[in-house]
Amino acid sequence: MKRYVSLEEISDGKLYKAKDLARADCLGCKGCSQCCRGMGESIVLDPLDVFRLTTGLGRDLQSMLSEGSVEWNVVDGLVLPNLKMTGAEEKCSFLDENGRCAVHDFRPGICRLFPLGRYYGEQEFWYILQTGECNHSRAKIQIGKWLDTPDLPRYEAFVWEWHCLLTQARKLQEENQEDEFSKNLNLFLLKTFYMKNYRRDDFYGQFRERISVYREIVPPEEDSLQRY
Ligand code: SF4
Ligand code: SF4
Secondary structure (H helix, E strand, O other): OOOOOOHHHHEOOOOEOOOOEEEEEOOOHHHOOHHHEOOOOOOEOOHHHHHHHHHHHOOOHHHHHHHOOEEEEEEOOEEEEEEOEEOOOOEEOOEOOOOOEOOHHHOOHHHHHOOEEEEEOOOOEEEEEEOOOOOOOOEEEEHHHHHOOOOHHHHHHHHHHHHHHHHHHHHHHHHOOOOHHHHHHHHHHHHHHHHOOOOOOOHHHHHHHHHHHHHHHOOOOOOOOOOO
């Protein structure tokens, strides 16, 4: 989700890489769960998140949509799924009665990242430490460790490729609003990366298979994949 604010407004002003230390470790959260409530539509799910949740829970995305833990929303012009906040407390439906995440092992990437965020440049992305988000005492931790995500190089390559793909899809839609293909582009993207069930085996291999299908119809822009 794009935010049109300066780095200084929302962060400590520094750009971090995964090897860097940042004061992100909230030391177990101790049942705080503040960032699992009232988050609106901001916990947007990428294909890896859907892979994690659907294989972890043994359910498909359609059943999660039907039960109300996930919903569709328009994010910067594209329809994408996000975790749905529910009830009077506006809380994530995966938050248990003890204020703990019931899907901790397969929680989405944004939940792993928080209170860090990402800042995307032309050729690469960085991590930022959001200053207005988590007010609890925190310790320094290496960002790669905080992300709790195996095979970080492949993960970061996926994050970048997905960002480039969404950026291009948004641009194509803006430029060709009358074109039939552009109108159907979002639907094609959803079918290719979200609605078709993932197998339990290696996500990145499956993502590559789907990218090949997608790229037969929507070739990449030049230079978009240079950095990773
Ligand atoms: S707001 Fe901070 S301390 Fe509270 S649950 Fe989120 S990350 Fe943990
Ligand atoms: S998936 Fe877990 S960590 Fe993420 S918002 Fe829901 S309860 Fe919180």
